[in-house]
Amino acid sequence: MTARIAMLILLMNAPALALASPFPADGPLAKAPGLGIHIGTLAPGRYDAITDVDGVRVGHVTHIQGDGKLVPGTGPIRTGVTAIIPRTDVWHKKVFAAAWPLNGNGEMTGTIWVNESGFLEVPILLTDTLSVGRVDDGVVSWMMQRYPQIGIEDDVPLPVVAECDDGYLNDMQGRHNSAEDAVAALEAAAGGPVPQGSLGAGTGMASYGFKGGIGTASRVLSSKDGGYTVGVLVNANNGSDRRAPLVIDGVPVGQAFGSEVSLAPLRTHSIIVVVATDAPLLPDQLHRVAQRTALGLARTGTSALDQSGDLVIAFSTANIVPHYPDQRTFKATVLDHSYINPVFRATVEATEEAVINALLAAKSMTGRDGHSVSALPHDRLLQILHKYGR
């Protein structure tokens, strides 16, 4: 294997900024509310991020290196890894979880066991398609460091690694996300504000013909509805062969842009959606929550294209599923199904906004062979929204 010199950027989570408006309109922490775009009727959490669910941490490793003509296996490099840790020591304190493919042209490893057991016991890693094996290997390394009896006296972990295709900008054949990168992203994981856009696994992604990548949003229910938080993080690489379908807050933004921003013949289509909540949901209820993300994605214009890996995983931190329990049974708190609708609404809204936030935070990028993807211009977007009565 050729040697590799990676520019490793550990984007440490920046400290929360003190703002008049709580959410910025630009930069990696850009949020739709910062631009006056309010999706739905529920309020976002403190960071408008998946980390608003207590204990959830996110870390990124970003690789941006080289320019010009593609040398397969060498570069240019536009890729990365994003890690989501449901809670500290998720191996011993598992979270109920469920995974669901809206359209399964993609990979999210480990989900056979998630859906059989009803729980998640490992972190969730996002990366590019051809690096899945290496990142999977890194998760194993990281787990063995923490739990040295894995595979000896302890059970074995089945990593959850999900991919999108960044090959329009990135030398994907180089598989530039290594096992060590997976470890680094996990080590970098932190709570608080989550940097978004063209970093981590989102580095080389595009969405609806604009630069995409990582986006996140959250909703907090009223105390009447339980006060639960729902946080969503996406790696938005979907709908990217065409701009026309893009809808923001009901406005046909993609059609309005038309050809005024050049659209490259992108090859990529997928979106990974991670939902976290502290609502006390059972696995089958989390399956229902996972399905609701499709409704949020639909409101951004997707038809869930054949080439798209639209893969969803949802987990709840409310209950602790023990590893090797002392007792045969444990008590779980369960949200009665007749109270679940606000959680569904929060999921739909947070998913819709997370995609928009990815578009707002991402910056224009040029990659291999001069391929270029433009960021969504904020000012022009606001003009269009205004024209349509927002």
Add this chain to the structure above:
Amino acid sequence: MTARIAMLILLMNAPALALASPFPADGPLAKAPGLGIHIGTLAPGRYDAITDVDGVRVGHVTHIQGDGKLVPGTGPIRTGVTAIIPRTDVWHKKVFAAAWPLNGNGEMTGTIWVNESGFLEVPILLTDTLSVGRVDDGVVSWMMQRYPQIGIEDDVPLPVVAECDDGYLNDMQGRHNSAEDAVAALEAAAGGPVPQGSLGAGTGMASYGFKGGIGTASRVLSSKDGGYTVGVLVNANNGSDRRAPLVIDGVPVGQAFGSEVSLAPLRTHSIIVVVATDAPLLPDQLHRVAQRTALGLARTGTSALDQSGDLVIAFSTANIVPHYPDQRTFKATVLDHSYINPVFRATVEATEEAVINALLAAKSMTGRDGHSVSALPHDRLLQILHKYGR
């Protein structure tokens, strides 16, 4: 069982009207395009209806009888039956099919076998929740009339009957849809324009706080994309506890209406979606198509509430699955997956428009205990759409 005198209205399919604009804006054939509302980018078929798929027939039986205070088991009656026949002699010439629940708080009988076999061999009947057994029984009668060896030398049919709850307007305990009504709806089934709104199974339904019921729409692909037709028929009873979520063509119509039209405390939530196409799809591809209807429903504002039976069935008339074949194998034409995206887009668009058409065609209705549901006022709707740049 108490005697029952039903006002049986067989709404025969009216002959196609010659119009300057092909689609009317009012009445049971009302269509969004007739009001200048064009959902998506694909063109509707001749009737903008599920019957644009060659061979598909629709029939209604409507029961409207009595007023005033509910006498359980007697009335007032606001209910009916709608039948969709995929093609003549579907028993011997089965269609590939798949069923999928977006949210399974409802019943669509017969779908275990549809999903195991990959085909549909019976008609699809829609009715109210408590009448499912009787309508099921009627389908058996109708099948035995046509195929007298059923249960003797021939196989047995497993009827497909789907329900929504019309109990806000209707004396549901009366189960006023009989086995004979199911037969009558099947006998009434015809091609051509499909009357919509508050008739057939849609008689007592409500949607997003307005009067709902049966709606249908279709899309025809360009010859470049295969020239296939996708037709959708819905029984829209969803989202009906609240008006706010309603979105039409991206515009927050429900919020704009606010309280200007009174909203009754409706009890009902479900939607049945039937997709027909002549695109040559295999069962697993039809499962994917069925899932895309969720994306169309999402664009009307749904969060797929817990109380909602959002049940979908999709079938393709392109191939004939034989009953008792002479030969071990048969040839099927298969749409390559890389060409399926236009079918997905057509499904999303036709589903979205079918819900809107249900709202446009339905008339205000008062039922049991003076419960009343208002129709969506067309003029006010157009004002709102205009305000939002349409």
Add this chain to the structure above:
Amino acid sequence: MTARIAMLILLMNAPALALASPFPADGPLAKAPGLGIHIGTLAPGRYDAITDVDGVRVGHVTHIQGDGKLVPGTGPIRTGVTAIIPRTDVWHKKVFAAAWPLNGNGEMTGTIWVNESGFLEVPILLTDTLSVGRVDDGVVSWMMQRYPQIGIEDDVPLPVVAECDDGYLNDMQGRHNSAEDAVAALEAAAGGPVPQGSLGAGTGMASYGFKGGIGTASRVLSSKDGGYTVGVLVNANNGSDRRAPLVIDGVPVGQAFGSEVSLAPLRTHSIIVVVATDAPLLPDQLHRVAQRTALGLARTGTSALDQSGDLVIAFSTANIVPHYPDQRTFKATVLDHSYINPVFRATVEATEEAVINALLAAKSMTGRDGHSVSALPHDRLLQILHKYGR
């Protein structure tokens, strides 16, 4: 509809018999252990029946009338209804549940909602294929009697009705199981010993070329394994076109019988399996339990033929899921997954024995057109088992 005079036999559950060996070898309470056939290694419960799970009740209605040539719609009649009530007032105190089709050429209504909600809130009814609608209607009647606000202020029930095809012996076109029969079977439901064989929904059934029908068995775990009970009830109509596959306790009984007992050209193939347990299982765990019944069925020789409706439903009485709860959340007791294996083993063993018990309890029967099905001869069976080292 033609008038119908039904011979209604309410087989009231007989009082438990005092026996030296706890289980009889003959008659409707016949059990494999009564013949010295011990399936697996776990102990059966007091009645070796699904009713060993506290609170579970079973009731039968049997129709046997007429002989000779089939007059479609009239007779001869060999059919019935069996009702399983998970617990008193299951509407208000729902049980966690899951349904699964091993092979879905059959109908079990109501399971879309069971699998969406994770609970069961209605009784389970078994009957013949063409009577499903009428029995469904009867369940609605029975529910409305108990809960008069159904469909008015209360929710609506979605009955669970499962069918097998008894058309080889029975005039199935007559649909001789009425709504009233469903009510009667529910009224007859009781705990204690469960009569088996050719009665209730099992009246006209055949299994592996012998007379089949209702069978039940149970297993009780050691206190070390939690002391839980698993009970299974089947309506065995499977594998019935051929005798050869039948295996009992690993012995190829079907092959050994060869042609010594005449085999009629049977038309029927299905099996319904109901699993009850007091182990505290969540819905997704009950789905796993439901799947284990396939392993028990396999040990009786099945290949789950295409024409077979091999449909399974499993429920747990350990937790109470409230109807209209006062509080947003409730506490559920959950069996940790690492302790579930004994429940799996109990399910496999009880399913295997339930099929055998159906064969042991059933009596030879002649039905329409002189069609005749022989009971499994006990003495010859024991000879064969002895020859194979049992």
Add this chain to the structure above:
Amino acid sequence: MTARIAMLILLMNAPALALASPFPADGPLAKAPGLGIHIGTLAPGRYDAITDVDGVRVGHVTHIQGDGKLVPGTGPIRTGVTAIIPRTDVWHKKVFAAAWPLNGNGEMTGTIWVNESGFLEVPILLTDTLSVGRVDDGVVSWMMQRYPQIGIEDDVPLPVVAECDDGYLNDMQGRHNSAEDAVAALEAAAGGPVPQGSLGAGTGMASYGFKGGIGTASRVLSSKDGGYTVGVLVNANNGSDRRAPLVIDGVPVGQAFGSEVSLAPLRTHSIIVVVATDAPLLPDQLHRVAQRTALGLARTGTSALDQSGDLVIAFSTANIVPHYPDQRTFKATVLDHSYINPVFRATVEATEEAVINALLAAKSMTGRDGHSVSALPHDRLLQILHKYGR
């Protein structure tokens, strides 16, 4: 990463031996029929192996190195890789396929796409649990060698890699199956007789307390039933915590052995099942075939334990699904469902025999920390079978 010196044994497929009896009773080609054990009633194919399905190839890489105390990351090593190639150039000539988990405590990557698309376009690799990532990476390398435009102008492959836990004998933390090993196993793949037992991915596996590993068997239908071949390959590591459940041809062999062969406290439980056929089956039909393997496994005594990854994939070589097709549609040959039962029977029988063949071919092995697993003694097995009338 520490350097690694692997004893790489490429077990080239031996030439077919000319035998009086076509199948040997001992050695890596050992087959049940060679010992006079005939499972079921259908005839095996020429090699009684998955390679009897024309075009299917199998290759192994085996690592056996070191003895004594476990040095995590170093050894002793008892592991390997097995590759199954559905047909040459499966990327461009995809096979219809379906994957199904009987019990999903395990990993088979790539199956989200298999089940979404209905086809398989990559080879199937088997290995140990912690090596999944590395073997996945190797499949990517192998694919890029053959299709240099992958990730550039061509699509990206999603490898299918399935694992079992060999940690009782093997230093699993060392992840001794490298990307290069995956390539080597693929390069070694050949048709003809398939070496079985403790080699390839089966090297460190155990089954029902005996030494397990790779096993394969096939069945050929009569020309009356279409003359199709069904081949099954398993990596048998299941039921291995206890010997008692083992059943061979209906005989309780495990119980009969009792404690006469010492049973180690094994930690491993899983089984991977690969089904190949030339019967012209659609994806949904292959899903049904995959489920039938559960019935074959059940006949060997399994309860599909919680800790078990019982993962199945089935494919059919009869139709060619094109990669980038010139035409929108293609013709598929479809086996009518009413003719599928012989395929189901063949699947059940071949699965049952494949597990037995794994046990017959495997040799006793000692691994890390002196852990030892005994082979099933053939002579004693025959005694037991004889005692039970075989």
